[in-house]
Every structure is written in C-alpha cells, then in structure tokens.
Amino acid sequence: MTTSIIGYPRIGGERELKFWTEAYFKNKISQEELLKNVATLRLKNWKKEQSSGLDFIPSNDFSFYDTVLDTAVLLNVIPKRFRDLELDALDTYFALAKGYQGEAGDVKALPMKKWFNTNYHYLVPEIEDNTTFALKGSKIIDEFLEAKEAGISTKPVLVGPFTFLKLASYETKEAKDFANDIANVYVKILQTLEKNKVAWIELDEPALVKDLTEEDITLFKKIYSVILSNKGSLKVLLQTYFGDVRDIYQELIALDFDGLGLDFIEGKQSFDLVKKFGFPEDKVLFAGLVNGKNIWKNDYEKTLSKVAELEQSVSKIVLSSSCSLLHVPVSLEKEDKLTDDIKENFAFAKEKLQELQDLDELITLQNPADSSVLKDNQKIHQNLKRSVDEKVKTRINALTKEDTIRQPARAERFKIQQDYLKLPILPTTTIGSFPQTAEVRQNRKKYRTGEISKEDYGAHLKEDFQEVIRLQENLGFDVLVHGEFERNDMVEYFGENLKGYVFTRFAWVQSYGTRCVKPPIIFADVSRERPITVETSAYARSLTEKPMKAMLTGPITILNWSFPREDIDLQTQSTQIALAIRDEVLDLEAAGLPIIQIDEAALREKLPLRKTDWYSEYLEWAIPTFRLSHSAVKATTQIHTHMCYSEFEDIIRAIDDLDADVISFEASRSSLEILDSLQAEHFETAVGPGVYDIHSPRVPSVEEIENVIHRILKKIPLEKVWINPDCGLKTRRNEETVASLKNLIEATTNVRKKLEK
Structure with missing residues (x-):
C-alpha cells in the first residue's frame, strides 16, 4: 500500500511566509529575495515529505495567498480593473488579493469567502462576460520541475474546473457558458504536464460533496468528457474532501479517472457508497483515513479495521489525508510547554506524515497486533481519560427551553x-x-516572558485604552x-x-x-x-x-x-x-x-x-x-x-x-x-x-x-x-x-x- 497527502501547510513552522510577504509589501525586501525565500521553504517541505516515506508528494499546493486565486491567475481570470493597473505579475496577484491604491489606480480586492466548512478563506474569482480563459503563467509546471531538480517526484495539485466555476461570481453569464472554455484550458495544462513527464495530476473537486442538481452533474460530465478524452498517458486523480459524493458516485466510477479520492472522515456515506456500488479494478482509491482537519492522534486499530473493510471491495488503495493538511499546524516539535501526557495525544501536519508511514508499515505485517507501534498507539488512546466537571454537568442537565428565550x-x-x-x-x-501596533504586541510579549510586571502591563494597557x-x-x-x-x-x-x-x-x-x-x-x-x-x-x-x-x-x-x-x-x-x-x-x-x-x-x-x-x-x-x-x-x-x-x-x-x-x-x-x-x-x-x-x-x-x-x-x-x-x-x-x-x-x-x- 502507498501513501499520499492532498496538501501541506505553506506558512512555515515559524510563519516565515507571513513575515517575508509582509516585508515585501513594506518594500523591506525585493521581489527577488521573496521568491528565493519561498523556494527554500517549498524545498524544505518537499524534503520533509520525502523523508517521511510519502509516495505521492504534492506540488503546486504552495501559495503566496490562496490556491483559488492562483488558479484564477493561471486561467487568465483577471478582471479588467486589475489588468488596467499594468502591474507586473506578482504585484497584480497581490492587488487581486488585497486591493490596490497608488499611482496606477484605486481598485478593490476580490471578494473573500470561507472555504467550505473550514476557517480558511479563499478569494472569489470574478468571471466577466468577456473573460477569455487561457493558460497564463507556468506556476504548476515550474514547481514540479523545481522539485524534480532536487530529486523529488511530485504530484501537481490544482483546483478542479467544476469547483472553480461553482465558487466564482459572474457578471450576467453562468457557469455553463464557460464549460467548454475552461475544459480546453485544462486540456492544455494536462498536455503541458505530460510533455514534462508528470505521472499524476490531482484535480481537487470538493464542490462535489455538496447537494448537486441535475444541471450540476451535466456540467461536471460535460467538462470532464473533454478533459479525460485528452489526458493522454497522464494519470488523473479526481480528489474530493469535506464530505461524501453520494449524488455523483456512480458517474465518477464510470468515468475515465485513474484515481478517485474520497473522504472517509467527514464523508458519512463514503463507506456505504463503495460497498453498495463497488469500485472499479482499474482505478486507485485514495482513501482519506487520516484526519486533515483535527489534531488528535489517529487510532491505528480503528483505521486498520477500516482499511480491511475497504479491501473487500477495492483492489488498489492509497492511504491519504482526508483533506489538505493546510488546516492543521505544522509540527509539534517546538511545543515544549505542553506536558508529555497531553502532547502525546496530538498529531500536527508533520506527525500526520509519520502516521501515514506507520499505517503503511502496519498493513504490510502479517500480525500487526504484535507491533510495538500499534501497542504504543493503543496505550495512548486507552490512557486518555478526562475528568467530568460535575458542576458543568449539573448546569446543563438543569437547562430548559425557557433558558434560551429572551424577554x-x-x-x-x-x-x-x-x-x-x-x-x-x-x-x-x-x-x-x-490596530495592534508593534508597541502593543511588544508590551504583551514582555508581560508573558516576565520582563515587566502585571502592574506595568496593566498601566500600558490603560494608556492604550485612554488613547x-x-x-x-x-x-x-x-x-x-x-x-x-x-x-x-x-x-x-x-x-x-x-x-x-x-x-x-x-x-x-x-x-x-x-x-x-x-x-x-x-x-x-x-x-x-x-x-x-x-x-x-x-x-x-x-x-x-x-x-x-x-x-x-x-x-x-x-x-x-x-x-x-x-x-x-x-x-x-x-x-x-x-x-x-x-x-x-x-x-x-x-x-x-x-x-x-x-x-x-x-x-x-x-x-x-x-x-x-x-x-x-x-x-x-x-x-x-x-x-x-x-x-x-x-x-x-x-x-x-x-x-x-x-x-x-x-x-x-x-x-x-x-x-x-x-x-x-x-x-x-x-x-x-x-x-x-x-x-x-x-x-x-x-x-x-x-x-x-x-x-x-x-x-x-x-x-x-x-x-x-x-x-x-x-x-x-x-x-x-x-x-x-x-x-x-x-x-x-x-x-x-x-x-x-x-x-x-x-x-x-x-x-x-x-x-x-
């Protein structure tokens, strides 16, 4: 069995990306220095994933601001008000994200909305009536080649065309009016990747886990009939997450995808769909069994049981995160303030890589129950006992409907x-x-580290309040x-x-x-x-x-x-x-x-x-x-x-x-x-x-x-x-x-x- 993740945190273990980008905004570092810094961060992440034994390492999951925005720029979906600024590519990108006010003009940023059921926010693409979809830029291939040069084979990841159209806003036209245009651009992307010896591409389609209408399903099939008939030797993974695909599962397994990624953490019906309708032998199931949204350690015994259940219906399985690890912190390594009995219950992004490796190895054993890795994991879950607060329990038990009605x-x-x-x-x-100025943050930091007393800290705060x-x-x-x-x-x-x-x-x-x-x-x-x-x-x-x-x-x-x-x-x-x-x-x-x-x-x-x-x-x-x-x-x-x-x-x-x-x-x-x-x-x-x-x-x-x-x-x-x-x-x-x-x-x-x- 092999392992995969959908994406990895791009901010860095110490929020390096944040500080580099903000320094660029303030003209404290050059564009060249910014690009050099982020290349170092990307390589660090790839090497971390490679050393963990991960088989499918994602590329193009990095972003300066947002992957949906990256996709919009790649597809030439840039509203006229931003094109008219005539800025260079990176500054146009940041203008789309933050708005712009300067010599070139004054424009508002793209709208921002929550990414499905997470606390992550994406930039809403604005598709104007005269938008011309075209392959612009080369980020997706550049990052693949960047990793390849370092000896790391990656799986490029891209927001899928259906999800992109469903998330976008429109002038007067609708998503269906751009189906052919976007499909043709994705064909060009796949052809470019194939020419550069890419083995797999992952197209993320989380919009498929929402309620789908017949019109939605028709739109999806129309787009992918074009893409899949022109994919050549490139293998296409259709990746979903945040739920199950009950409205379209049968259509998905009938289409010419090489892999299908399903979420078995939040997908309430994912197991039932596989058992009821089966899974094609010529496809690979990327099974999302390691939670990409929460930080609790995986229960290996339960996961192994789920894998065994899936193996009754599926011949080719890749163990995967349930969604991108973007939604959890980078690593537990520096959390020296957590006691060991608390810390051992958690797994952040780096630790989830280890979980995938552990599970992969356990599956290959004839008697995993004898493994010390499994026994240690079982012990952690058995020892996690939380005391019940009886006062809280009594208050909750005493509540009535009237307690929620204001008069x-x-x-x-x-x-x-x-x-x-x-x-x-x-x-x-x-x-x-x-605004929390540098002085405000420094004052709070000094109090936390004991450099100033509680009284001094309070005095500074009072001055801030007064001001x-x-x-x-x-x-x-x-x-x-x-x-x-x-x-x-x-x-x-x-x-x-x-x-x-x-x-x-x-x-x-x-x-x-x-x-x-x-x-x-x-x-x-x-x-x-x-x-x-x-x-x-x-x-x-x-x-x-x-x-x-x-x-x-x-x-x-x-x-x-x-x-x-x-x-x-x-x-x-x-x-x-x-x-x-x-x-x-x-x-x-x-x-x-x-x-x-x-x-x-x-x-x-x-x-x-x-x-x-x-x-x-x-x-x-x-x-x-x-x-x-x-x-x-x-x-x-x-x-x-x-x-x-x-x-x-x-x-x-x-x-x-x-x-x-x-x-x-x-x-x-x-x-x-x-x-x-x-x-x-x-x-x-x-x-x-x-x-x-x-x-x-x-x-x-x-x-x-x-x-x-x-x-x-x-x-x-x-x-x-x-x-x-x-x-x-x-x-x-x-x-x-x-x-x-x-x-x-x-x-x-x-x-x-x-x-x-």
Missing part, C-alpha cells in the same frame, strides 16, 4: 433601547478591535469600544481564560493570506472560573460619557475556531462554552455596560455542506446555544453580534432567530449582496452592513462610503441601520485606520444632513 420580544426591546440609549439615526461604531477612546470621541463615534489591546486572538484569548483548554506556542494555522491563527484545544469540560473581560470593559466605560460596547466571542465561534474534542459531541461542547459566556455577559451588565457584542464570525463554518442536514445536524442546537449566552439580560441591554466572510444569504432566517438586537455583517467585498436577502426575508434585527473593507490597506473616500450608505438605505429601514467597518481593525495600520474612520464619520454626517432636509 420581552425584540420589537418591544427595540423601543426600550431607543429610549434608554438615545442614539442618533445611523449610529456609528466599530466592530471592536483597533483609543479619545480617538473615537474626537472622530465623533456614537458607540465606543476599548480596542481589545489585551487580546492576542478573539478565540485564543477566551480559551486562555476558560477551564478545559490547553494551549500551544507555535501551532499556527493559515486563515487567509498572511493572517494566521493559533486555535486553542478543547481538552476537557469547559467552564469559566472568574470574570474575563469585566475589569477592562468597566475601566473603559469609566473613561467616557458615551455608550461603551463590551466585546465577547460567541460560543459557536469559540467552538468552531478551536480544535474540538472527539469523545463528546459538538452540541455538548458548545453548551458548556455558552454557559461560560452567559456568566460573563451578566457580569458585564452588572458592571454597567449598556451594549454587549457577542461575535459569531464562525456561525456558518460548521454548517453541514448539504442543506438537508442544516437544521437536524447543526442549526437546531447552534441557534439555541447562542441565545443561551444572552437570554438572561435586561431589556435595556442591547445585544450585538458580528459575522464575516461567509455566504449568509441562505441562512438569513436562522440568523434572525439568534434574537440579537443588532448584527453587523461583512458586506463590502461582496458588494452588499446580502441586502437583497435581508429585504426579501423581512429581517427584524437591526443591521450594520460593513461600509468598507478592512482587509485591504486602501482608504475609502467619503463619497464612496456615502454611496454605500445610500445603497443600504434603499433596502433597509433607516431606524434599523448602523454604520460600521466590515470587521475588526486589529490587522490594519494606524494611519490607514484613522483616515478610513474619519471618512466614515464624515460620510455618515453628510448623509444625516441630507436626510434632515
């Missing part, structure tokens, strides 16, 4: 809060965080925030203050572009032992006469942006977290905070990819879990929430059911598309659609923001509209932030004056 009803609360808060029309606020509150007052904001300078990450910060979590030092995972997060790990029952944000929020409130908004991360997002346990269900884990947040909410209210924002940026992240499972497997417990966190507050306390970079249009009713008083959405990159859905569904919650994109360094003009506000008011009643950026400002620089916020306030003031006439 009075939202319409009545709306009037009460208007009288209580006395805010103007189009109230202005921010999402919560302000940001003065800034907001001077700019003219109506509802202020304290800036969140004490927080490293919106989930990690809360995890560090909740019982039941364990933490890493270097377990970074790419979220988008140069943005990396370090998800905490849920190891035991979760509870709050002491207040987390109350002291800082109360202090900030004391500094101003204006309403102060306290900031919390919601239970669903804390769960979805953590590595969860696998021994209890997600609902139980989220309820435990919700009770902890509920305690924090009530303490904030008692401390005099009139507005409390409970962010649920990741609400959609664990939404099942098939609509038929949305409520039964997720929303029927996720919605009450959020309501549990805030339902006990007074009518005068205004509850906000925030969501970003996902497609929310089809779950608008569910979002309204969260029963928040105000919700802010990311909307700027998606051109306010969500407004039509809010209007059509008669959305009751007050809304703050983001009026500018904070993930781009460009500063929006006053006129631009005014136009956005007027567009919002055409769809949403005036009394229900808030004005805010589309996300937190943590990752931005002070100069661009202040300039953008100044323009936001001026634009809002101008619109108010026009409305008063």
